[in-house]
Amino acid sequence: MKAASAVALSGLMSVVPSRAAAAGSTKLLFVHGRGQQGLNPETLKSEWLATLNRGTTTFGQSVPTDIDVAFPFYGDILDKYTQQFGIPLTSDVQARGTPLDDEFLVFQAEFAEAVRQRAGITDAQVDAEYGPDPAPRGPLNWKWVQAILRAIDKNGSGMNQKTLETFTRDVFLYTTRAGVRDEIDQIVAGKLTEQPTVVVSHSLGTVVAYSVLRTDRRSLRVPLFVTVGSPLAVRAVRDQFRPLRSPSSVDAWYNAFDTRDVVALYPLDADNFPVRPGIENNSSVRNHTENRHGIVGYLDNPDVAKRILNA
Incomplete structure (x- = not known):
């Protein structure tokens, strides 16, 4: 992802998908976590972008204004199933x-x-x-x-x-529940193309993104798969994806977490999530949100932002 020099936040929202795709440049795909029902996907996408840009401006760069950004939204579907199963x-x-x-x-x-x-x-x-x-x-x-x-x-x-x-x-x-997973996975997979795509996921979204990437049979190209605040290393979750494997479409996997985030206490390392090639773990994040788990406390971290921008 080619970085731009620091610009005003307003310029961030000038996303031109067709131009980025035509140029063959890297696409950015965000996969959100739970608790998003009833919210506006476009507003959420703008908030994620603005937060990421706060992180990049700490080292004098910004997210390119013409980057193709996708934000598959499954919040209402998940809420439907929580009510249905009761x-x-x-x-x-x-x-x-x-x-x-x-x-x-x-x-x-x-x-x-x-x-x-x-x-x-x-x-x-x-x-x-x-x-x-x-x-x-x-x-x-x-x-x-x-x-x-x-x-x-x-x-x-x-x-x-x-x-x-x-x-x-x-x-x-x-x-x-296969029906729940299948419908949510289809929403996310529908925003993935064979265009090179950096996938950035949070919380439950890391589980969804992993599920999609490990099962998609298309010739996807993911130069970087980012997971933040991920519960994938908890055995109750990990065991749902046996045998574990790194998605073949992923060139590099970067996992960031706050050691105080109770959802993400276990690193995705050789002991807790043994895959090859191994996953790069960053445990130095100090998430500033109240529960140490919020997306804004991860995306505006300079190390996380730099890793995404340099992909």
């Missing part, structure tokens, strides 16, 4: 649920336990939330899962219990 959040469960509820509870328990261990939250801190309940601890004991989530909320780095519950629910639906 899986209750753990904090709302009062009794044993349906088999689907139990399947989700097992997934959420594994995800939460991985976060707990990586975040250094002790058994004693979980026990303090669980209390004297004599029921055995385990993934199908919703009170025990609640206790883990509360302990993460109270002793973690900013992501509250409700947000973590909705995050794991949405990741569960996407990774375990």
Whole structure:
């Protein structure tokens, strides 16, 4: 991606797809995370671009004004499925649920336990939330899962219990329900062409982008695949993509995360996400958003912005 000299933010929005494509220059594709339902895709795309440009201006450059930018939007589709399946959040469960509820509870328990261990939250801190309940601890004991989530909320780095519950629910639906994954993947794949494309993804969007890139049979060219705030290395998520492999269309994979971001505590390294060629990990990001996970706290990071711009 050829960088331009620093320009006013207003110039950023002068995107001319046909010109960029005709010139054979690199395209930019953003893949958003969860919780975007009801929002305007064009507004979101502009916000992502403006945030990225804040990062690039720290080293005296800017995103080219004529770059072809795609922003596939699946927020409303995901919301449709969360309502359709009606899986209750753990904090709302009062009794044993349906088999689907139990399947989700097992997934959420594994995800939460991985976060707990990586975040250094002790058994004693979980026990303090669980209390004297004599029921055995385990993934199908919703009170025990609640206790883990509360302990993460109270002793973690900013992501509250409700947000973590909705995050794991949405990741569960996407990774375990083929119909959900297929429809969302089609939306993202529909914005990919054989034009060289830098793919920048966030949160659940990193899971979606990985799914699309590893299964697409076209001759795609992705000089750089960027994942930020990614949960892909959490075993509950990772195991949905066995066997693991790096997408053949990807030349380089760059993963950035804040070590305080509870969704992305595990790096995509040889221990947690063994693929060849290996993934470049950047754990130095200090995400300035309240929960350490927001996209603006990643895209305006100078190192992340420079990696994207230099692709």
